[in-house]
Amino acid sequence: MAKKSNRFSISPLALFFVKVGVIYAAWNLIYDYFILPHGGLDTFFSWTGVKLGRMGLSLLGWDALSHERILWVFGSQGVEIQNGCNGITLFGLYAGFIIAYPGRMDERMIFLASGILLLFVVNVIRIMVFALSVYYIPQHWETFHSYASTIFFYPVVLSLWYLWTTRSSKAGTISFNA
Secondary structure, X not given: OOOOOOOOOOXXXXXXXHHHHHHHHHHHHHHHHHHHXXXXXXXXXXXXXXXXXXXXXHHOOOOEEEEOOEEEEOOOOOEEOOXXXXXXXXXXXXXXXXXXXXXXHXXXXXXXXXXXXXXXXXXXXXXXXXHHHHHHOHHHHHHHHHHHHHHHHHHHHHHHHHHHHHHHHHOOOOOOOO
16 A cells, blocks of 8 residues: 655654754743743852852862852952853753653653753853953953853753763664654
């Protein structure tokens, strides 16, 4: 029996990219119109990241100070972690990919939560490095700040995505053959 062709069918790979786009767009709308105006979640991640950054720098021997969103090594101007610079938007991008890619729901939720936790830790390290860069190389702050997300976040996000796709594929749940 011949298989009927549906001219409106979409390949699994294209469907995946559509899902990622829709999830990421929805996350941005939720963030821009609900989370950001309220400010509570941004404040929590910014203040917590700064406090943990201060603790990390102090533990490593630097004389670090913090107040709310500002972290500095004693003798420098310090850095302010503003909304949009605290990693929340990247959490949404990461989550969109994990949610859109097939896999078992229980594994997906564990992988999603642990990945966001890892990204938060990476963000704390980034905040610490920001404070040190303002202390040691303030003349290069703008350049460093411009490329910091690429240097710190994207290798981690890409590695997590790769790990998720290979893990899901080994479970035998994935097929992008059209």
